[in-house]
Amino acid sequence: MIAASFVSRKVTVSRTLIKICGITSADDALAACNAGADALGLVFYEPSPRGIRVQQARDIVAAIPPFVTVVALFVDESAAVIDRILEQVAVDCIQFHGSESAAFCEQFGRPYLKALRVRPGQDIAAACQRYPGARAVLLDSWQPDLPGGTGTTFDWGLAPARLARPLVLAGGLNDSNVGAAIRALAPAGVDVSGGVERAPGQKDIPKMSRFIAAVRAADLSDGAVQ
Numbered sequence: 001m002i003a004a005s006f007v008s009r010k011v012t013v014s015r016t017l018i019k020i021c022g023i024t025s026a027d028d029a030l031a032a033c034n035a036g037a038d039a040l041g042l043v044f045y046e047p048s049p050r051g052i053r054v055q056q057a058r059d060i061v062a063a064i065p066p067f068v069t070v071v072a073l074f075v076d077e078s079a080a081v082i083d084r085i086l087e088q089v090a091v092d093c094i095q096f097h098g099s100e101s102a103a104f105c106e107q108f109g110r111p112y113l114k115a116l117r118v119r120p121g122q123d124i125a126a127a128c129q130r131y132p133g134a135r136a137v138l139l140d141s142w143q144p145d146l147p148g149g150t151g152t153t154f155d156w157g158l159a160p161a162r163l164a165r166p167l168v169l170a171g172g173l174n175d176s177n178v179g180a181a182i183r184a185l186a187p188a189g190v191d192v193s194g195g196v197e198r199a200p201g202q203k204d205i206p207k208m209s210r211f212i213a214a215v216r217a218a219d220l221s222d223g224a225v226q
């Protein structure tokens, strides 16, 4: 019997939710929405080639249709900077992609995702349990020199069969591998950045369309969509 605090990965939604991260322009935001993205990620991490500033974010958010979730991504940013950005940009959800504690993540009173970077020997299930207030945990690849946006997959066999929070899968996904990832892990959502770009920070419309079509095909083959 499964402990009450554990949930299945797909939870209540029978289609895999799709987040496209690293949006840097209103045109790319609209193209991602037209392709069928559920959520768009705005990277507030300066060293990233996808990093954006407040005014750029405001212009992007102004272009996004209703019902599409805006996710602000931070990597070990200070609370003061995060507060200032949340005051100026209409963000629905925060993605913490560094080593933030649960207390840190929860102080903003917003829905949040906590990224955990996967490497052998790590107890992902235990790490996940440290974030009971997270909407989901996002499993991403670990690399020594990059906190995320690595464009590389991790060994999906390292993902625990059961997690205390819904799973969002990330790390090197693209239209060729996302179907296999969904069949292997049945995540609640998938998150992609580099796999749908023509250059760092510039989204590619055909790649986004193919990615979303591959997700929907996997949902159907899974028997998940009734």
Ligand SMILES: O=C(O)c1ccccc1N[C@@H]1O[C@H](COP(=O)(O)O)[C@@H](O)[C@H]1O
Pocket (backbone or CB within 6 Å): 021, 022, 041, 043, 045, 048, 049, 050, 051, 073, 075, 097, 138, 140, 147, 148, 149, 150, 151, 152, 170, 171, 172, 173, 191, 192, 193, 194, 195
């Ligand atoms: O997108 C970035 O540049 C980035 C920078 C720092 C932390 C996270 C970042 N993106 C997130 O990384 C994963 C995987 O991205 P990819 O598909 O492998 O390129 C994803 O969760 C992005 O939201």
